[in-house]
Amino acid sequence: MTVTLADVAARARVSPATVSRVLNGNYPVAASTRERVLRAVDDLDYVLNGPASSLAAATSDLVGILVNDIADPFFGIMAGAAQTQIGGPGDGSGRAGGEKLAVICNTGGSPERELTYLTLLQRQRAAAVVLTGGAVESPAHQAAMSAKLTKLADAGTRIVFCGRPPLPEGDALVAALAFDNRGGGRRLTEHLISLGHRRIGYVAGPRERTTTRHRLEGHREALHAAGLADEPAGGESADNGGTGSGDQDRLTVHGPYDRRSGYEATLELLRRAPDVTAIVAANDTVALGACAAVRDQGMRIPQDISVAGFDDLPFSVDAVPALTTVRLPLFEAGARAGRLAMGKESPPPGGIATIAAELMIRGSTAAPRG
Amino acid sequence: MTVTLADVAARARVSPATVSRVLNGNYPVAASTRERVLRAVDDLDYVLNGPASSLAAATSDLVGILVNDIADPFFGIMAGAAQTQIGGPGDGSGRAGGEKLAVICNTGGSPERELTYLTLLQRQRAAAVVLTGGAVESPAHQAAMSAKLTKLADAGTRIVFCGRPPLPEGDALVAALAFDNRGGGRRLTEHLISLGHRRIGYVAGPRERTTTRHRLEGHREALHAAGLADEPAGGESADNGGTGSGDQDRLTVHGPYDRRSGYEATLELLRRAPDVTAIVAANDTVALGACAAVRDQGMRIPQDISVAGFDDLPFSVDAVPALTTVRLPLFEAGARAGRLAMGKESPPPGGIATIAAELMIRGSTAAPRG
């Protein structure tokens, strides 16, 4: 029924081994023989049986890319960029040569699904796995991830983190590209402070996420440095929970990384502290929601209130006014992660590289009135 | 080194066959035996070897989702929705039971890569393939796709189209969910006409794409019906090429489905026909670029010029002014496609269902001045 490698061998009048060799190209074969085999392949419309091949070779050509929310361009851009480096150029024949199958797995931000996908990838004997975006910080999940990743690495799967810090007990088995979320967050708030803002609201992302925590830490660093933090209670290491310093907590609202959350959290913020003159959002999408809320309250941006985002997604420059934000080189980082996953590029020294975040000052922030 | 099914069998003091049966759950096994096997699996941290399993069973648990551009939320939303139906709920154990591995493949809009991915998926003996978004209409590519899909279907792979019309020679092997792009495009332009617009520019998507053509056809239908089309030259079937009716061609500019194209095409449009009072964009992303161009020319929206989009992506409501657009139920369609791919839902009668598009009238369109 389906044509196998043996059929091709028969038609080309060679042994199955020879066919395998020309197909994999990793072994010397006479040009004339190769020619004959290739023709037989085309004649028969032969397609390699992936599972059989993977079983025999004990590796597969699958590369997994895990993302928290594929509907969010933040992840879409990184994942797409990674795929460009993994999928191979394609020879236009649709025949599929040595390229890998780069596949994106959407965890929806759920730790369980993240683990499940890793198991599925492990089951497929994936060649590499790229993990993007912030990690959930619960100790239980971290331990489970660590164990799972160790097992994957032991089985020969290459592990790459992209836009996510390496695990605490991160063995040197992995390469990691971490965004400078803390530095970006700090510079953003410093910008606001330099403009004259003193009461700044913060619409944070979900709790227990590295990205959320680091951006918030950067924000508070700037606040502290400017002497704007009342009752500095917990210090850096305590502010991912609920018990930070009093005033800062009142000016911080957590929520998912989506537009709706930005809208609602901003309303809440404005209720709690009507005197805020600026709002920093966890990311650009949240900022868009924040802008809508501010407007719906009859206030103007930036005259009455400044709004800033994070990430510099493509739509941010088109917001009205254009969004002040922190640019993350998502495409470049994704592409680099893809190359790392393919072993095309050697890992950074120490296994971890920090990716700079650049402050983009635009129209949505200005000096407070008065 | 790696633990196999035989190891589990030994530890549970049963035969490999029994272990296989409890793992696949499709065969009666004594409760006590199952218990023992499951414990052995946990003790040994056993993970099924996917390739071996697929080889023996001649099917895999891979489901491919093809998208044109994963950085575009249009595709991200559909793909994410499809994955929710395919990935399985996950039991929280990270153990991975019977769920499929739903993977997203980013073609970048390239016909070659589309074919390559299909070959890769065929090689993996994918259980199903979901194709999203508009198809390229070149006859050569259509023929190649048709041949490839037929082969996939013959090999037992389920084929589902989502937001894309079925192939011309589409066998009943497939289920298709097609968006009513033509109807949506028509209603959008009718809305503009009813507002009083007479000279309407159109920033179209890339040529030779079904989505582009259908939306444009809808637009021109509305124009014709209102008697606004000068020199109706080619008629419906001719206007995807360069030789449509004269004036309509001058008012139409093609480009990619991105923000930049919207910006540049709009500038071009404004140069060609400074008297246009409205601009219809191929989609919301393009519309954002169009808005920026209009503003950079010192004109206001909608007072000086109306702008409309298509798709109703999440950010569209947050544009200023909010974008008039055509809403496509992307999430619902993606989820349905996922169910279809899993065989959880029976195909629509005739294999093809048309998904309605709803006109969303917002602030970016208004009557022309004067």
Next chain:
DNA sequence: CTGTTAGCGCCTTCAT
């Protein structure tokens, strides 16, 4: 450079 020979780990009749 090419053919031969064994498995890779699992599923699936066929027995029992």
Next chain:
DNA sequence: ATGAAGGCGCTAACAG
């Protein structure tokens, strides 16, 4: 309800 045995299609030593 469980065990035994063969083979899925390919690759990877070994020979030659």
